[in-house]
Amino acid sequence: MAAEHPRGKMFRVLVPHQHSRVTYVELFFDLVFVYAVTQISHFLLGRFTGIGAIETGILFLAVWWVWVYTAWVTNWLDPEKTPVRVLLFGLMLAGLVISMSIPRAFEDRGLWFAIAYAAMQVGRTGFWLLVTPAARRVVRLNAARILCWLCASAVLWVLGGLAEGQQRLIFWGLALTVEYISPAVRFWTPGLGASTVQDWTVEGGHMAERCAGFIIIALGESIVVSGATFADLDWTGINVAAFGCAFIGTVGMWAIYFNRGAEAGSELISASSESGRVARSAYTYMHMPIVAGIILSAVGDEIVLKHPLGHSDWTAMATTVGGPFIFLLGSILFKREIRGFLQLSHGFGMLVLIALAWFGSELSPLLVSTLSSAVLVIVAVWESLSLRPKPEAHASATSA
Numbered sequence: 001m002a003a004e005h006p007r008g009k010m011f012r013v014l015v016p017h018q019h020s021r022v023t024y025v026e027l028f029f030d031l032v033f034v035y036a037v038t039q040i041s042h043f044l045l046g047r048f049t050g051i052g053a054i055e056t057g058i059l060f061l062a063v064w065w066v067w068v069y070t071a072w073v074t075n076w077l078d079p080e081k082t083p084v085r086v087l088l089f090g091l092m093l094a095g096l097v098i099s100m101s102i103p104r105a106f107e108d109r110g111l112w113f114a115i116a117y118a119a120m121q122v123g124r125t126g127f128w129l130l131v132t133p134a135a136r137r138v139v140r141l142n143a144a145r146i147l148c149w150l151c152a153s154a155v156l157w158v159l160g161g162l163a164e165g166q167q168r169l170i171f172w173g174l175a176l177t178v179e180y181i182s183p184a185v186r187f188w189t190p191g192l193g194a195s196t197v198q199d200w201t202v203e204g205g206h207m208a209e210r211c212a213g214f215i216i217i218a219l220g221e222s223i224v225v226s227g228a229t230f231a232d233l234d235w236t237g238i239n240v241a242a243f244g245c246a247f248i249g250t251v252g253m254w255a256i257y258f259n260r261g262a263e264a265g266s267e268l269i270s271a272s273s274e275s276g277r278v279a280r281s282a283y284t285y286m287h288m289p290i291v292a293g294i295i296l297s298a299v300g301d302e303i304v305l306k307h308p309l310g311h312s313d314w315t316a317m318a319t320t321v322g323g324p325f326i327f328l329l330g331s332i333l334f335k336r337e338i339r340g341f342l343q344l345s346h347g348f349g350m351l352v353l354i355a356l357a358w359f360g361s362e363l364s365p366l367l368v369s370t371l372s373s374a375v376l377v378i379v380a381v382w383e384s385l386s387l388r389p390k391p392e393a394h395a396s397a398t399s400a
Contacts, residue, residue, distance in 0.1 A: 010131040012078045020206040023079040032095035039102040071210040114161030118154035142199040145187035153178040200276025204269030222298035246301035252376030282337040293327025308366035316365040345382035
């Protein structure tokens with residue numbers, strides 16, 4: 001049936017100079033990942049050790065990767081078509097299994113997590129291959145290459161689910177390594193060759209909006225965690241101040257990403273002749289530290305709300321300083337990709353956070369949180385002012 005249409009009945013119809021909108025079913029699908037992000041932050045909070053951090057990292061990388069791969073495929077396929085919607089509903093169910101398995105993924109629910117994850121990756125890509133018309137040979141080859149890589153990693157995921165302890169960490173670490181390096185080697189597969197950047201061409205505005213939506217998910221989780229924690233506390237002056245700092249820090253991160261970066265990224269990828277390359281580097285890889293920094297900051301907000309006074313231990317420092325630092329690191333790399341230069345404001349903020357980490361253990365968690373939030377606000381304001389159109393340029397444009 002798909003072959004009757006030049007692009008395939010299941011593919012989006014692209015209109016020149018017009019963005020493909022994010023559909024309601026895609027937003028509905030994203031609700032599962034609100035839950036997943038919350039589970040990840042709670043997982044880290046309950047296992048704040050070296051091994052716990054590694055386990056959290058593996059779970060986060062898996063959740064991000066399965067979401068972003070789905071964003072790529074729904075950039076090509078049309079979610080308004082009933083079979084594609086059914087696919088997304090099935091992926092939602094598997095995503096719920098993943099989310100519910102996260103708290104005990106390294107205990108008795110590892111196999112549940114692994115099977116659900118592998119089913120999402122393999123099933124979605126297999127569907128894409130199946131509905132691609134034979135006439136679109138290049139697209140079919142691209143889907144086949146990706147499917148081969150995901151089938152190989154799926155074996156490692158399931159083996160890890162069957163294993164225990166460190167063996168599970170090793171298998172799942174290898175599975176993620178296979179998946180994360182595959183785009184870098186352009187999914188080279190024996191007998192099928194390698195994909196080209198042109199094979200990954202995407203509708204840029206849609207991809208930018210999808211990734212911006214995930215940033216909203218992470219920021220929303222931060223607000224929910226802060227609000228839920230604060231609601232259970234006595235509303236004393238100290239606790240109100242801690243809640244205020246958490247909120248201001250979240251607003252600062254929103255401003256840094258959305259006030260200038262999101263729009264510039266959308267414009268660049270929409271106009272780029274290599275939209276696939278931009279989507280791979282700026283959105284697939286460089287958004288990871290942005291999201292990770294937001295999640296880590298949310299964990300820090302909860303720690304500060306529960307223990308605002310006294311000296312800051314390493315967990316408080318790692319979250320209240322490390323979270324904003326990782327967020328700024330991801331932001332400066334993302335904006336370097338879309339603007340071609342490093343943002344001085346972001347570099348300044350990162351240096352200040354490094355200095356704060358040096359002596360912050362002598363300060364209270366509340367004070368460290370206050371200073372970190374202030375850094376984020378300063379970076380946001382600095383960037384906004386530095387990127388304002390110059391008066392003479394504005395006047396020339398008006399007269400013209």
